[in-house]
Amino acid sequence: MRVSRLMLVTLRDDPAEAEIPSHKLLLRAGYIRRVASGIYAYLPLMWRVLQKVSRVVRQEMDRAGALETLLPQLQPAELWQRSGRWAGYTAGEGIMFHLEDRQGRELGLGPTHEEVITALAGDLLRSYRQLPVNLYQIQSKFRDEIRPRFGLMRGREFIMKDAYSFHADEDSLRQTYAEMDQAYRRIFARCGLRAVAVEADSGAIGGSASQEFMVTAEAGEDLILASGDGRYAANQERAVSLAPEAVALLGGVRAGGQGEPLATPGQSSIEDLCSAHGFDPTQTVKVLLLLARFEDGHQQPLLVSLRGDQQLNEVKLANAVTARGSAEHGALLDISPLSAEAAAKEGLEPIPFGFMGPQLSDGALAAARSWSPRFLRLADPTATALEAFVCGANTMDSHLVGAAWGSLCPAPESVDLRAAQPGDRCQHDPSQQLEASRGIEVGHIFQLGRKYSEALDARFTNEAGVEEALWMGCYGIGVSRLAQAAVEQHHDGNGICWPVSIAPFEVIVVVANGADPEQSNLGEHLYSQLQQADVDVLLDDRGERAGVKFKDADLIGIPWRVVVGRGAATGLVELVERTSGDKRELPASELLAALLPSLESQRQGLL
RNA sequence: CGGGAUGUAGCGCAGCUUGGUAGCGCACUUCGUUCGGGACGAAGGGGCCGCAGGUUCGAAUCCUGUCAUCCCGACCA
Numbered sequence: 108m109r110v111s112r113l114m115l116v117t118l119r120d121d122p123a124e125a126e127i128p129s130h131k132l133l134l135r136a137g138y139i140r141r142v143a144s145g146i147y148a149y150l151p152l153m154w155r156v157l158q159k160v161s162r163v164v165r166q167e168m169d170r171a172g173a174l175e176t177l178l179p180q181l182q183p184a185e186l187w188q189r190s191g192r193w194a195g196y197t198a199g200e201g202i203m204f205h206l207e208d209r210q211g212r213e214l215g216l217g218p219t220h221e222e223v224i225t226a227l228a229g230d231l232l233r234s235y236r237q238l239p240v241n242l243y244q245i246q247s248k249f250r251d252e253i254r255p256r257f258g259l260m261r262g263r264e265f266i267m268k269d270a271y272s273f274h275a276d277e278d279s280l281r282q283t284y285a286e287m288d289q290a291y292r293r294i295f296a297r298c299g300l301r302a303v304a305v306e307a308d309s310g311a312i313g314g315s316a317s318q319e320f321m322v323t324a325e326a327g328e329d330l331i332l333a334s335g336d337g338r339y340a341a342n343q344e345r346a347v348s349l350a351p352e353a354v355a356l357l358g359g360v361r362a363g364g365q366g367e368p369l370a371t372p373g374q375s376s377i378e379d380l381c382s383a384h385g386f387d388p389t390q391t392v393k394v395l396l397l398l399a400r401f402e403d404g405h406q407q408p409l410l411v412s413l414r415g416d417q418q419l420n421e422v423k424l425a426n427a428v429t430a431r432g433s434a435e436h437g438a439l440l441d442i443s444p445l446s447a448e449a450a451a452k453e454g455l456e457p458i459p460f461g462f463m464g465p466q467l468s469d470g471a472l473a474a475a476r477s478w479s480p481r482f483l484r485l486a487d488p489t490a491t492a493l494e495a496f497v498c499g500a501n502t503m504d505s506h507l508v509g510a511a512w513g514s515l516c517p518a519p520e521s522v523d524l525r526a527a528q529p530g531d532r533c534q535h536d537p538s539q540q541l542e543a544s545r546g547i548e549v550g551h552i553f554q555l556g557r558k559y560s561e562a563l564d565a566r567f568t569n570e571a572g573v574e575e576a577l578w579m580g581c582y583g584i585g586v587s588r589l590a591q592a593a594v595e596q597h598h599d600g601n602g603i604c605w606p607v608s609i610a611p612f613e614v615i616v617v618v619a620n621g622a623d624p625e626q627s628n629l630g631e632h633l634y635s636q637l638q639q640a641d642v643d644v645l646l647d648d649r650g651e652r653a654g655v656k657f658k659d660a661d662l663i664g665i666p667w668r669v670v671v672g673r674g675a676a677t678g679l680v681e682l683v684e685r686t687s688g689d690k691r692e693l694p695a696s697e698l699l700a701a702l703l704p705s706l707e708s709q710r711q712g713l714l
Numbered sequence: 715c716g717g718g719a720u721g722u723a724g725c726g727c728a729g730c731u732u733g734g735u736a737g738c739g740c741a742c743u744u745c746g747u748u749c750g751g752g753a754c755g756a757a758g759g760g761g762c763c764g765c766a767g768g769u770u771c772g773a774a775u776c777c778u779g780u781c782a783u784c785c786c787g788a789c790c791a
Contacts, residue, residue: 119740119752120726124784135725144783202789219791253715253789260791267791319791328790421788441788548791585791601751619750654751661751672750681750 108612110647110659114151117659127326129594130258132603136663145255145263149587152663155611155643156590157266161245163297163608163712164268164584171290173241173270178223180247184213186222190562194402195438202250204263216249221559221581224271228577229565235275238567238577239283243270245586257326259591260547266586274578275569277556284316284554287582291320291550294584297712299606300593302549305331306341308422309553317553320584321546322592331546332527334539344422347523348531348541350489353389353414356509360495364514366507368500375461377415380497380506391415392490392498392510394463396445398478399428402437406478408445412465412486412519414493420526427485427522453478462505464498465490466516484519491521547592548585555579594664597686603664604686607709612645614702615665619653619672629695630671633680640699642706661685666709667702671695 118135125131133139138153149157165175184205187193196203196218204216217223224242232240248267255263270287274280288304295302300322307319319342321331332348333340341347361367374380377388397409409428413419421442429439450458454474458467469481490496491512498515500507512518529543560566560576568574590609597604607613614637618630630646637644645665647656653672660668670681680698683690693701 116724116741117752118725122725123720123727126785141783248791250790254785254787256785261789265791269791443788551791583791588791617750622749652749652751652753654749654753656752657750658752670750 108645110615110645110656111649113645115659115663117662125258127257127260127595128598129326129591130260132594132598132662132664133258133591136603138663139258141258145252145261147259147262147264152611153590156605156609157586159609159611160298160586160590161266161268163294164245164586167290167294167297168241168243168268168270171241171286173243173272175244176242177244177246178217178220178227180217180249182215182217182220182223184215186226186563187215189564190222190225190559191438192222195440198402198440202252204249204251218248218250219583220244220269221271221555221579222563225559225563225565225577225579228271228273229560229563232273232565232567232577234567235569238273238275239279241270241272241283241287241580243268243582256328257591259587260326260328262587265588268584268586270582272580272582273560273565274580275567277578280554280556280578280580284552284580287552287580288318291552291582291584293714295320295322295549295589296714298589298593298609299712300549300589300596301713303331303333303340303546305333305546306339306345307551308342308345308426315554315556317551319548320550320552322549322589322596323544323546324592324595325545326595327545327547329546329548331544332529332531332541333544334533334535335542336536336539339533339535339539339541341527343527343543344420346527346541347534348527349534349537350414350417350525350531351389353489353493354387356386356390356493356495356497358495358509360511360514361509364495364509364511366498366500366510366515369497369506369508370504371462371506372504374504374506381415386497388416389414390493390495390497392465392493392496394465394467394499395419396458396460396463397424397442398445398449399432399442399483400440401432402440405432405436407432407436408472408475408478408482409442410465410467410482410484410519411524412484412490413525414487414489415497417487417489418526418528419524423522423524423526424485427524428483431483459499459501459503462499462501462503464501464507464510464515465519466498466510467501485522485524486519487524488521489525491518547588547595549589549592550582550584552582553580555581598664601658602662605664605666606712607666607706608712610643610664610666612665613643613706614667614669615645615647615660616669616671617647617653617656617660619656619670621648621650623675626671626675629675629678629680633669633671633695633698636699640703642703667706669698669702 116137121131122134140148197205203218245268272283302320302322305319307317309317330343332346392412393415395411399407472480495509497508531541533539557576565577566574594603616634618626621627634646666685668683678695680695681692
């Protein structure tokens with residue numbers, strides 16, 4: 108391809124709308140243009156990158172025995188109603204774009220394809236003899252993100268590879284899951300990305316085991332907690348750890364476990380309370396009031412007890428609440444802090460915020476108009492493990508010292524609800540500490556189990572002649588996100604440094620002075636020679652000054668640059684590697700011999 | 715949705731406080747000189763000043779409303 112014909116428009120200034128390096132560079136270098144918030148046009152250079160990423164993905168999926176397919180993006184609501192996800196994905200903070208057709212039928216624009224594929228599998232897969240099967244597709248997905256961000260990182264329309272596997276039993280699922288794990292590692296390595304696998308929450312997709320693949324980068328939106336020994340890594344949403352030991356409360360249990368009242372005027376935070384009375388935060392129990400909303404309209408007040416020094420992990424809480432409420436009330440729509448205003452609106456007596464204790468009785472909800480009249484009470488094990496603690500007295504400006512579970516109130520159900528923190532000791536080896544780093548989630552694999560197959564009645568006949576639900580796995584890669592993540596990981600002050608395997612072009616031939624026939628002839632010659640050698644080559648034949656062409660070549664990030672300049676008269680050209688900046692001059696006749704071996708190995712990425 | 719900010723030429727910005735009909739740099743067009751790291755000179759083209767109301771003789775500027783975009787939180791490949 109000739110640069111003069113490439114519709115290349117590069118910008119000298121960073122567009123104001125971009126924040127992180129990869130987003131700025133993709134805009135500046137003419138790879139993408141924003142069409143609306145979270146919606147981007149992939150310009151020709153970008154499309155080449157995406158095609159290359161897709162090719163790697165295809166090769167590795169095919170190699171793992173998966174079948175490429177293409178499913179509709181426009182999907183009937185009925186399918187999503189059967190899986191129970193329609194309300195959760197469209198109401199509340201739902202992320203599915205949805206619409207009505209002219210007959211008034213409801214449709215959704217696919218944010219993911221479990222429903223469609225499972226319905227198809229139920230139709231087509233009748234016997235264990237057909238299993239296992241793994242189907243994948245690469246196409247645009249639509250999600251009405253609450254806040255699109257960072258260019259392609261979090262768009263409302265983006266390209267994703269999604270795969271779904273079907274199995275006769277759990278062992279087969281585990282095997283494919285492990286194969287996908289390996290395929291994913293190869294895909295990211297081949298794309299030249301340093302990626303780490305971490306334990307993950309299964310989120311809205313559901314299912315049991317799940318693992319995310321994170322491209323490590325400062326701009327990453329996810330916090331990864333990993334042990335120094337490399338044996339444990341998890342998304343903070345999911346991470347577990349050992350909390351610091353609690354400091355024993357001086358005086359222990361008092362008043363038979365009822366606790367002695369202590370005047371604590373205005374001391375509504377753990378910090379104020381502890382500094383005023385010399386308590387350690389680990390000696391306290393703090394109580395959070397929240398309200399969970401369910402699909403069927405059920406509103407469930409939550410009373411969550413945590414040890415004073417700990418933070419709530421909202422993902423863990425949502426999972427716990429779902430496990431306890433969804434069977435009866437449908438999908439959990441959201442959980443929000445229960446505010447004094449909301450309580451007043453509901454007609455409740457004033458709640459002593461800042462001075463609440465776990466013994467707050469359901470009587471506080473007695474006047475509730477639309478809420479459930481009983482709290483769902485949960486506590487983190489670090490709280491329930493305390494022998495004697497300080498907590499709110501449920502009256503303003505007063506706490507109880509030396510309270511104990513059992514006497515004060517029954518210990519609530521104990522569930523892991525605390526957020527693991529950097530510096531925490533690891534569960535697998537207390538001598539190890541969790542370290543934090545940031546990552547961009549580019550892939551996620553799930554063992555779904557039978558959640559969707561049961562909901563959509565996708566059954567097969569097993570070896571014993573009995574019908575049962577299919578076992579399922581699903582496996583996603585954000586193709587467009589991956590491409591931008593690669594820029595985030597590979598750039599410098601001059602622009603992008605694409606890994607060869609996903610670069611839009613591998614080599615750019617820059618004719619320094621196009622007006623010099625010797626230079627332009629040699630440039631043309633090398634260009635066609637490289638084309639014949641199956642190299643993805645770009646010829647900068649523009650009438651620009653050399654400096655402009657060099658700047659553009661660096662900015663758009665072509666891995667190799669061949670400069671045809673003054674040396675052309677004596678048959679010499681310069682070969683420059685983008686990433687290292689290494690230059691060497693060599694006879695044009697030796698260019699291919701010098702370049703092709705490096706190129707060949709670099710096409711393998713980090714394999 | 716809550717909190718913060720910004721909308722002026724394709725991109726980056728000034729002008730707004732103190733109303734008088736729009737400017738700078740880059741990019742674009744033409745000519746000349748230059749020609750290996752975003753050249754220089756000259757001459758040009760391009761703007762419902764986000765949109766709608768209002769105040770005023772007169773609004774980019776003041777007021778009201780609205781829309782859009784970006785940043786911080788809830789969502790995820």
